[in-house]
Amino acid sequence: xxxxxxxxxxxxxxxxxxxxxxxxxxxxxxxxxxxxxxxxxxxxxxxxxxxxxxxxxxxxxxxxxxxxxxxxxxxxxxxxxxxxxxxxxxxxxxxxxxxxxxxxxxxxxxxxxxxxxxxxxxxxxxxxxxxxxxxxxxxxxxxxxxxxxxxxxxxxxxxxxxxxxxxxxxxxxxxxxxxxxxxxxxxxxxxxxxxxxxxxxxxxxxxxxxxxxxxxxxxxxxxxxxxxxxxxxxxxxxxxxxxxxxxxxxxxxxxxxxxxxxxxxxxxxxxxxxxxxxxxxxxxxxxxxxxxxxxxxxxxxxxxxxxxxxxxxxxxxxxxxxxxxxxxxxxxxxxxxxxxxxxxxxxxxxxxxxxxxxxxxxxxxxxxxxxxxxxxxxxxxxxxxxxxxxxxxxxxxxxxxxxxxxxxxxxxxxxxxxxxxxxxxxxxxxxxxxxxxxxxxxxxxxxxxxxxxxxxxxxxxxxxxxxxxxxxxxxxxxxx
Amino acid sequence: xxxxxxxxxxxxxxxxxxxxxxxxxxxxxxxxxxxxxxxxxxxxxxxxxxxxxxxxxxxxxxxxxxxxxxxxxxxxxxxxxxxxxxxxxxxxxxxxxxxxxxxxxxxxxxxxxxxxxxxxxxxxxxxxxxxxxxxxxxxxxxxxxxxxxxxxxxxxxxxxxxxxxxxxxxxxxxxxxxxxxxxxxxxxxxxxxxxxxxxxxxxxxxxxxxxxxxxxxxxxxxxxxxxxxxxxxxxxxxxxxxxxxxxx
Numbered sequence: 001x002x003x004x005x006x007x008x009x010x011x012x013x014x015x016x017x018x019x020x021x022x023x024x025x026x027x028x029x030x031x032x033x034x035x036x037x038x039x040x041x042x043x044x045x046x047x048x049x050x051x052x053x054x055x056x057x058x059x060x061x062x063x064x065x066x067x068x069x070x071x072x073x074x075x076x077x078x079x080x081x082x083x084x085x086x087x088x089x090x091x092x093x094x095x096x097x098x099x100x101x102x103x104x105x106x107x108x109x110x111x112x113x114x115x116x117x118x119x120x121x122x123x124x125x126x127x128x129x130x131x132x133x134x135x136x137x138x139x140x141x142x143x144x145x146x147x148x149x150x151x152x153x154x155x156x157x158x159x160x161x162x163x164x165x166x167x168x169x170x171x172x173x174x175x176x177x178x179x180x181x182x183x184x185x186x187x188x189x190x191x192x193x194x195x196x197x198x199x200x201x202x203x204x205x206x207x208x209x210x211x212x213x214x215x216x217x218x219x220x221x222x223x224x225x226x227x228x229x230x231x232x233x234x235x236x237x238x239x240x241x242x243x244x245x246x247x248x249x250x251x252x253x254x255x256x257x258x259x260x261x262x263x264x265x266x267x268x269x270x271x272x273x274x275x276x277x278x279x280x281x282x283x284x285x286x287x288x289x290x291x292x293x294x295x296x297x298x299x300x301x302x303x304x305x306x307x308x309x310x311x312x313x314x315x316x317x318x319x320x321x322x323x324x325x326x327x328x329x330x331x332x333x334x335x336x337x338x339x340x341x342x343x344x345x346x347x348x349x350x351x352x353x354x355x356x357x358x359x360x361x362x363x364x365x366x367x368x369x370x371x372x373x374x375x376x377x378x379x380x381x382x383x384x385x386x387x388x389x390x391x392x393x394x395x396x397x398x399x400x401x402x403x404x405x406x407x408x409x410x411x412x413x414x415x416x417x418x419x420x421x422x423x424x425x426x427x428x429x430x431x432x433x434x435x436x437x438x439x440x441x442x443x444x445x446x447x448x449x450x451x452x453x454x455x456x457x458x459x460x461x462x463x464x465x466x467x468x469x470x471x472x473x474x475x476x477x478x479x480x
Numbered sequence: 481x482x483x484x485x486x487x488x489x490x491x492x493x494x495x496x497x498x499x500x501x502x503x504x505x506x507x508x509x510x511x512x513x514x515x516x517x518x519x520x521x522x523x524x525x526x527x528x529x530x531x532x533x534x535x536x537x538x539x540x541x542x543x544x545x546x547x548x549x550x551x552x553x554x555x556x557x558x559x560x561x562x563x564x565x566x567x568x569x570x571x572x573x574x575x576x577x578x579x580x581x582x583x584x585x586x587x588x589x590x591x592x593x594x595x596x597x598x599x600x601x602x603x604x605x606x607x608x609x610x611x612x613x614x615x616x617x618x619x620x621x622x623x624x625x626x627x628x629x630x631x632x633x634x635x636x637x638x639x640x641x642x643x644x645x646x647x648x649x650x651x652x653x654x655x656x657x658x659x660x661x662x663x664x665x666x667x668x669x670x671x672x673x674x675x676x677x678x679x680x681x682x683x684x685x686x687x688x689x690x691x692x693x694x695x696x697x698x699x700x701x702x703x704x705x706x707x708x709x710x711x712x713x714x715x716x717x718x719x720x721x722x723x724x725x726x727x728x
Binding site: 423426427428429431432433434435436437438439440442446447449450451453 | 528529530531532551552553555556557561562564567568570571572573574577578581582585586589621622638642
């Protein structure tokens with residue numbers, strides 16, 4: 001039996017493939033956070049006064065707040081004065097303003113992110129963000145012909161200030177929580193999407209976030225507005241170099257779905273998770289929320305979380321419109337000393353609103369993996385329905401899996417269901433696979449992917465294969 | 481093909497096999513019979529390298545190779561197949577994905593390219609017929625929700641897919657009704673060639689009416705105490721094991 005434990009242990013010791021650093025001239029501001037730093041960031045982006053005002057309000061509110069302590073996480077003290085809040089790859093003098101530094105192109109190429117364009121609007125359009133700025137957004141012009149706005153957040157502030165002013169902070173207020181307040185004060189870039197009435201976005205839109213500079217935090221904002229009867233599928237991916245110190249990533253994602261609009265938001269989160277001893281890695285403290293504002297609207301979150309030293313993240317849906325629907329599909333993998341406290345909130349406000357939660361936790365090594373979810377049915381939400389399924393798969397005897405489901409039901413017509421399972425990959429299962437010629441490593445991959453299938457199937461094709469490989473790789477060497 | 485010499489093995493410190501000697505040539509069918517707890521399943525587990533068992537003495541030569549040095553997966557790829565007494569369920573892993581992984585690993589070991597999707601599905605269809613395995617079962621997760629009989633048929637189906645040189649059937653008849661027994665045994669017989677060998681481990685002689693052994697061994701207290709022709713099985717059926725126990 002010891003033997004097979006050793007084998008499993010071996011299998012789950014995978015290596016992080018994206019840990020390289022790009023050697024590029026980067027403009028960084030001095031570390032620390034105060035009003036001047038915020039003014040500096042705002043000035044660099046040439047922002048209108050109202051936005052600076054928003055930042056400062058958020059900053060002052062943040063100063064009154066404390067880091068949340070309720071998650072099942074052991075977060076070392078973060079010195080916010082030691083972080084650099086703005087870092088941008090310096091643009092080389094180029095003939096054409098649109099020319100991207102070849103070094104940057106190489107970086108994204110290495111990450112498998114295409115920054116070229118084809119003639120047809122198929123596949124994926126990308127907004128590539130390195131540290132604090134967007135370096136390139138593809139297919140922007142061709143999408144614009146359909147009325148779709150897909151641009152970096154900074155550009156949107158310049159070109160569509162009215163839309164930004166109307167929607168920014170409308171779903172996640174700067175007062176929402178500690179990290180939301182921090183982000184609202186110092187956010188640097190991210191993506192903005194607007195899908196006009198009745199338009200079905202012909203391709204996947206995506207943002208790829210890359211942290212490169214050292215000692216820097218990344219604070220991006222994404223805002224997606226889907227007008228009546230529109231549809232968009234949006235993907236987000238992220239990686240970072242391997243470093244011994246921890247780096248902070250505190251993002252905000254806001255989605256607004258109008259009448260009969262549908263937004264699918266998929267994330268493959270692969271920030272550097274730290275080394276095998278738990279040294280280094282990204283702190284991923286993210287606030288993601290969607291507002292199903294219109295009747296019959298739908299927002300679906302799919303996340304595959306394999307990276308980060310610590311993850312604190314609850315993509316949520318406010319189901320305000322009657323007949324609106326929210327979905328949350330999650331696979332969260334923790335290995336070695338990673339910690340994740342992740343889940344969702346489904347807030348039912350409208351009538352006949354529906355929500356579905358499918359959470360699959362996979363824990364290995366010495367990691368801690370928690371699902372935390374709230375299903376809230378407001379007094380007026382007649383006929384609300386929720387189904388939650390939370391499964392945990394344990395790959396070692398030294399990891400922890402926890403489930404914290406909360407329900408707050410104020411309307412007696414509500415039907416809510418909760419199912420939960422905990423399982424372990426057994427030695428018998430692995431041996432059965434071995435006896436058929438399948439190595440333990442591959443067997444773990446098969447079993448884990450089978451376990452996560454229900455969620456993986458929700459990912460767009462472009463991501464699914466990569467995500468499957470990622471699952472197997474993050475667990476290489478992890479059973480015990 | 482297989483030469484077992486003075487094999488000793490234990491589990492959790494308890495000695496189960498105490499000097500097994502056995503020689504199997506290609507084309508042969510051997511039956512290993514014996515009362516409960518005599519070490520029959522331990523012998524099959526040791527041959528396929530189940531890590532729960534520890535070999536303390538002796539050697540096993542398979543096709544000229546030191547079998548005990550090979551990993552369980554390599555033993556499989558070298559052509560040893562075990563039809564498990566209790567096939568385990570693997571929820572979430574479809575039979576199709578499972579079999580494709582297994583077949584491709586076997587091919588890779590021999591230096592062949594992975595099988596194409598169409599070719600593979602054709603192979604599945606063809607081999608399913610051997611044990612009349614329902615298409616629906618092939619689409620489900622490995623052994624999940626299968627009845628006892630379906631699990632055993634599924635084992636022989638996998639055997640058909642992997643075409644082993646040496647098949648070990650561990651109590652394949654247990655839990656089977658007469659129809660299922662006929663189908664499973666029929667499957668095994670169809671897969672029989674002059675080039676491969678089969679070891680049938682069974683408590684009862686019932687299965688041996690369908691799968692005719694060339695040689696019958698009686699295992700008792702970790703040793704083979706009697707070896708004879710097929711008539712031995714009938715004799716055991718009639719007299720039980722007690723007369724042999726006193727002989728031992």
